[in-house]
Amino acid sequence: MSIKTLIKTSVVLLTAGMCLYSTGTSAFAVGDISFLRAADTIGAGNGITAANDEKAQKYADIPVYSFIAVDISPDADTSIDYSEWWYSEWEDCHYLSLPSTADRTHLRIDCFADGNITLDGEMIKTGEYTDILSKADEFQIEVNGEDCGKLKVMQSDRGCIFIDTEVTTFEQLDANRFLTMSGEAVMIDADGNTVYNGDIEKISAHGNSSWDYSKKKPYNIKLPQKADLFGMGKAKKWGLISNYLDHSMLRNKLTEEMCKAAGMEYTMDSVFIDLYTNGSYRGTYQLSEKVQIQKNRVNITDLEEETEELNASELKNIRGRPWVRTVLMITLKTAINATLYQMTRRISQAVILCSSCSGTDTV
The missing domain is CATH 2.60.40 (Immunoglobulin-like)
Structure with a gap:
């Protein structure tokens, strides 16, 4: 192994260690920010706050x-x-x-x-x-x-997705993250062109903390066949990201664009859309590619079979195999990309948090 390679490897390991250490620090570094949107003020200075008392909600029940x-x-x-x-x-x-x-x-x-x-x-x-x-x-x-x-x-001035379900509703899924359901969908871009019109094989919960702490739930969808949605390439699996905990709704998108500008390979793409489910407007969502080994996503060799073969073999039997070096290099490259992505995402979060100190977040 050359000195140049050793230096590169050391830098990557040091960077990875810094990222792992920083995961213990909250992304919400400035002040005490509640996960509950009802406790926040929308448009401070405009006098718009949640109407909690009966008098303020005069028109909640009308005929x-x-x-x-x-x-x-x-x-x-x-x-x-x-x-x-x-x-x-x-x-x-x-x-x-x-x-x-x-x-x-x-x-x-x-x-x-x-x-x-x-x-x-x-x-x-x-x-x-x-x-x-x-x-x-x-x-x-x-x-x-x-x-x-x-x-x-x-x-709105952006594309939209209409989803209709028959047996299970989104309200039931929101109450029980372990449910799955199917339905039909129509996806239309901002110019009125139909992007997709057909069935959805599976709708399920997305995320962990982003699900638990969000009133506006994120979802995963799986199509029966691969489809090119909004020009992002053909695939079956997609994510509907709610960005509920991000008042700017820009952190994920900004991170993606920064990674693309830096020339990072395999950066996921996404578009903002308005989501309607069974006639109910759910808000602006970020339709995103899923991270998976696939030609239009992460176009690398699937190492699962090779890893199983390595684990099942004696060390002396696999030394000298030419493909072992290739497998190790691909693994290292993938780890480097993942580390750089996490670093870029934290930088984008810091930029948005710094900018929020000089103004008021808008929900």
């Missing part, structure tokens, strides 16, 4: 039992492109979240209430198409003349 926008991706051949409004305890109002593909001049509204629903005085007829949602982003809701608060309409 409207459902309000659903249907056919919100008109160019997609699907019936699962719909979105139901949701109540915000932070602002004591209702929100309707729409994807970039929604034509607000021609949306069907399905609603059910104890009387006639009006938005800014204009009656909504259930099951009929209307252009009312194109006239403003905020509406006054009334049922038979009774004040029912505000409706705020938000429309």
